[in-house]
Amino acid sequence: MHAEWPNRFARLGPEFYTELPAQGLPDPHWVAQSPACAELLGMPADWASQPSLQALQVFSGNARWPGMQPLASVYSGHQFGQWAGQLGDGRALWLGELATPQGGMELQLKGAGLTPYSRMGDGRAVLRSSIREFLCSEAMAALGIPSTRALCITGSALPVRRESMETAAVVTRVAPSFLRFxxxxxxxxxxxxxxxxxxxxxxxxxxxxxxxxxxxxxxxxxxxxxxxxxxxxxxxxxxxxxxxxxxxxxxxxxxxxxxxxxxxxxxxxxxxxxxxxxxxxxxxxxxxxxxxxxxxxxxxxxxxxxxxxxxxxxxxxxxxxxxxxxxxxxxxxxxxxxxxALLGAMRAKLGLATAQEGDRELVDDWLRLLAATRVDYTIAHRRLSRYGAQPEALRDLFLDRPAFDAWALRYQARLAQEGSVAAEREAGMLARNPAVVLRNHLAEGAIRQAQAGDFSEVQRLLKVLSRPFDEPEQASDAGFPPDWAQHLEVSCSS
Known part of the structure; x- marks a missing residue:
């Protein structure tokens, strides 16, 4: 990885950033790496283990590859609708850009220590939040939703206080640009x-x-x-x-x-x-x-x-x-x-191949039906994908069966109107309605194991999320959330 690491943003001038070194993690270890993100960057398959690259030290903030220029950018913004004044990269450092077939990709270390924009923060990221960002960045990309990417997470025993005492981590983020409103x-x-x-x-x-x-x-x-x-x-x-x-x-x-x-x-x-x-x-x-x-x-x-x-x-x-x-x-x-765009996306989720009068009302009524008794959103659409072959599996999700049956009659008539072929429709819908999304309880399971020193669930879940439209080997990944998941809370510290 002997790139020049240009940084186009740095050319704008000193008003835009502060150049400063990272505050590395003591005695770092690997938590997880994303093969898909590494491939996007054109990195060799063994990038994380090559001794000459010192990747673990570089992505923990303890070393730099030649040409890297760590800096934190300044910005401002509205938070919860109120002007918040000056903000900035309070715990992120831009390293520079890597040339890829898709163009220049910027890399950032998130959690690499204090910057002039940390305000009252400590500039650190904790393992919990880093795992959530890492997994969701890659999950969104696999779903086809535009997102920043995540190359890897490194961790350390360094203590960091949030609501309770946790351990530090650094996640390496990737994007064509990190510029914001x-x-x-x-x-x-x-x-x-x-x-x-x-x-x-x-x-x-x-x-x-x-x-x-x-x-x-x-x-x-x-x-x-x-x-x-x-x-x-x-x-x-x-x-x-x-x-x-x-x-x-x-x-x-x-x-x-x-x-x-x-x-x-x-x-x-x-x-x-x-x-x-x-x-x-x-x-x-x-x-x-x-x-x-x-x-x-x-x-x-x-x-x-x-x-x-x-x-x-x-x-x-x-x-x-x-x-x-x-x-x-x-x-x-x-x-x-x-x-x-939303109507088009919902048509695809319902397997409607053409645009017809009344589609918006059909979609709206479907969503009202789901909302009436809080039907599971992901599972309902997955079962709708197989409605032609397994109608009862979908019907069983609804407490108000007559209301569902009335909507289903309209849906079937709409499918007949465009001559929909069940097998073709099912294949298309299964490619648009994911079996697995990163539900909070799935992330929480990986986090708890990682906090106990076992990172295998992070890597396993990453593989599952990289193929969200495939039925997972572990059925619980695509199942209903357990009762304890109702009590999970995420906040701005997450």
């Missing part, structure tokens, strides 16, 4: 318009070059981000994923799922489900996620407002009003694409 908000809020312009020019040149040809590249940039965010949110909602802390500083400019903290996948379908125990007002409830994303896009639009070119013939007020209207228009792709 909050990066733009930071420089706009502080009136650093020259830096704001450099950031926009950098992002467009490196990640959205098609915007250069637009009459207003900044407006095109916002429209692009809005469209990608709409697609991402539709995928989240369709799979039953709850992010838990959709602050603007946790929103990726590339439309990636980023910052896995108090996330969760729905068990029983509850549109009002709040997965984050710290979210006392329910701002980030499952059903509210699409509107929160749109709110966050408005915050990004506000941050971009100073970048629109001035019109010397207009008054300052009129000029600002016109610029604001352009940016609001750039958000329309979200309003248009999100419902269309």
């Amino acid at each position: 909050g990066h733009f908000e930071h420089f706009a809020h502080h009136g650093q318009h020259a830096a704001l312009r450099r950031l926009a020019d950098h992002f467009i040149a490196e990640h959205a070059p098609e915007c250069l040809d637009a009459p207003q590249p900044v407006v095109a940039l916002l429209a692009r981000v809005a469209g990608q965010t709409a697609k991402l949110l539709a995928q989240w909602q369709a799979v039953g994923f709850c992010h838990g802390v959709m602050n603007t500083d946790n929103m990726s400019l590339l439309g990636l799922t980023i910052d896995y903290g108090p996330f969760g996948f729905l068990d029983g379908f509850d549109p009002g489900h709040v997965c984050n125990h710290s979210d006392h007002q329910g701002r980030y409830a499952y059903a509210r996620q699409p509107n929160v994303a749109f709110w966050n896009l408005h915050a990004l639009a506000q941050a971009l407002l100073p970048l629109l070119p001035a019109n010397p013939e207009a008054t300052r007020e009129a000029e600002r009003e016109a610029a604001g209207e352009q940016l609001l228009e750039a958000l329309e792709p979200y309003r248009e694409r999100f419902p269309r």
Whole structure:
């Protein structure tokens, strides 16, 4: 791994980051590695065990490969709807970029110690939260949902206090870019318009070059981000994923799922489900996620407002009003694409090959049926995939059988309307409705074993999650959550 490790972000200037070394883990050990992520990066199969690479030390923050330039970036943002001021990489360090067939990939160490942006934190990550981020990053990628990736976790006996005393870990994260809405908000809020312009020019040149040809590249940039965010949110909602802390500083400019903290996948379908125990007002409830994303896009639009070119013939007020209207228009792709993308995803989950009148009502009524008695979301769709061959297995999930039967008659009529072939439909639905998602109890089982020094369940679960549409060998991976799972809570410390 003798790469040059360029860092395009570092070229923006010292206002954007602080360069500093990692605070490594004492006596580190491997917890897990992702073969799929390593392959994405073009790393050799034995990268983790080659003595000359010292990968364990590098990804624990104790050593660097030549050319690596650790830095922490500054950003700001809105947290739970309120302006939070300056934030930044409080426990993450950018190492640089690795050239891959997919383009440059940035690597970050999460949990490598204090930075100037740690605020009251210790800059560390604990084993529990690192396992959750590692597994979910790779699980989302296997589901086909845009996400940051995770290469590996290293651990140490170093004690770290959260609600209780835990042990430290470092997770290595991977993405084409870790830039967030909050990066733009930071420089706009502080009136650093020259830096704001450099950031926009950098992002467009490196990640959205098609915007250069637009009459207003900044407006095109916002429209692009809005469209990608709409697609991402539709995928989240369709799979039953709850992010838990959709602050603007946790929103990726590339439309990636980023910052896995108090996330969760729905068990029983509850549109009002709040997965984050710290979210006392329910701002980030499952059903509210699409509107929160749109709110966050408005915050990004506000941050971009100073970048629109001035019109010397207009008054300052009129000029600002016109610029604001352009940016609001750039958000329309979200309003248009999100419902269309979600309906398309739900059609696929229901095995509908064509678009017909009444599909939205059929989908909405299906979701209401699930919500009425909190039917398990993942299992219901998996059984719906086999409805033609095993209708009773699906029917048994519903307490209100007459209501299900009434909906099922409409569903069967809709399938007949397009001449659906059962075998073909089942194959397509099984490839869209996962058997396994990273439910909290599955993660918790792997965490408990890891905290006892046994990392085998982390690796086993990673393999299962890498093939989410296959029936797992261990039936419990795709089964109903155990009763004790109802008492699991995840918060911002997760």
